[in-house]
Amino acid sequence: MTKKTILITGCSTGIGLVAARDLRQRGWHVIASCRKQPDCDRLRAEGFLSPLLDYRDTDGITAALAETLATTGGTLDAVFHNGARGLPGAIEDLPTDGFRDLMESNLLGWHELTRQVLPIMRGQGHGRIVLNSSVLGYVPMRYRGAYVATKYALEGWADCLRIEMRETPIGISLIEPGPITSAMRRNNAQQFHNWIDWENSPHTDSYRTTLVERFAEEKQGLDPFELPAEAVVAKLIHALESPRPRARYRVTKPAYIMSVLRRVLPTKTLDWVIAKG
Secondary structure, X not given: OOOOEEEEOOOOOHHHHHHHHXXXXXXXXXXXXXXXXXXXXXXXXXXXXXXXXOOOOHHHHHHHHHHHHHHHOOOOOEEEEOOOOOOOEOHHHOOHHHHHHHHHHHHHHHHHHHHHHHHHHHHHOOEEEEEEOOHHHOOOOOOEHHHHHHHXXXXXXXXXXXXXXXXXXXXXXXXEEOOEOOOHHHHHHHHHHHHOOHHHOOOHHHHHHHHHHHHOHHHOOOOOXXXXXXXXXXXXXXXXXXXXXXXXXXXXXXXXXXXXXHHHOXXXXXXXXXXXX
């Protein structure tokens, strides 16, 4: 049998890296893309095909997909959209250019890659598209407005795509993790300090006692209910290999709890619960 091929984005660390290694062990032909060339080089040293893929670069998306298809004879069984970034900060402190940049990374680039992949999957008569969303795709969180906006948008986009693909053999699934061990906190810190003028903000005192301290080295540690990346990969495997993939896969207790609270609590009460942490 010919190995099934999957293109995974955001494979430098965390969920993407674990997914690439685990799926390869399961017999998949894994194309493990990264946003930065040194990370691609490191994965190539592990034996992966690792094209450079930055969601903000349409030409780069096209080139990465072409490199992938050159190794598969023009077929592609699955895509796992995983590469994403955060940009913490209050909405009133969020520069529009930073917000736009995040939308390119977390939504518009995903759209572009999907549009290029769908004709391939239609032509071959099958395919799976799995999108790594978040618990913040259905509930908000203070100082995460930019990230929440990208994930809320992704959820609606995916729901429409799933309905539009209903009569085709192409499966569309969302994975909605809560806290997962990854490099996200370190990356968030970099984005926060790059884009947010926090010392001249109405939120300065709150930033100092929440985000700034949290990003400090001595504060690094596990969140309550945090799970390793393997927890997400277990749901990914079901979405890829089950004959009946689910529309949504929630991961970690907070993801399940917040899903229930969102359905049963009035908005003001839910706001209070979230604000209290």
